[in-house]
Amino acid sequence: MSKLDSDPKTNPGSNTEKDPDEWVSGDDPMTGAQASYLKTLSEQAKRPEAFSDKLSKAEASKLIDELRQAAGVAD
Known part of the structure; x- marks a missing residue:
């Protein structure tokens, strides 16, 4: 992959899905x-206990x- 391919300014789709663990x-x-x-x-999934404001x-x-x-919510 060239530098241009990985540059978000010239190829904005190159980093649109980053692992949340890698977020700054x-x-x-x-x-x-x-x-x-x-x-x-959490309410739709019938798991209200999953929500935490922390x-x-x-x-x-x-x-x-x-x-x-x-x-069952589609992407």
């Missing part, structure tokens, strides 16, 4: 949007993926 801001508190979506998803951005992202599958 992954340890920051989850965003308001993540919290709202997680609350809704999650990091990375933890919230992983839980969102898990609950989307449990709730």
Whole structure:
């Protein structure tokens, strides 16, 4: 892969799906949007106990993926 292929400025799709564990801001508190979506998803998946307002951005992202599958919400 050339440098141009991995440069997000010339190839914006090259890094659109990064593992949450690799996020620079992954340890920051989850965003308001993540919290709202997680609350809704945890209810849809019939797992309200899964929601916690203490999650990091990375933890919230992983839980969102898990609950989307449990709730049958399409990608």
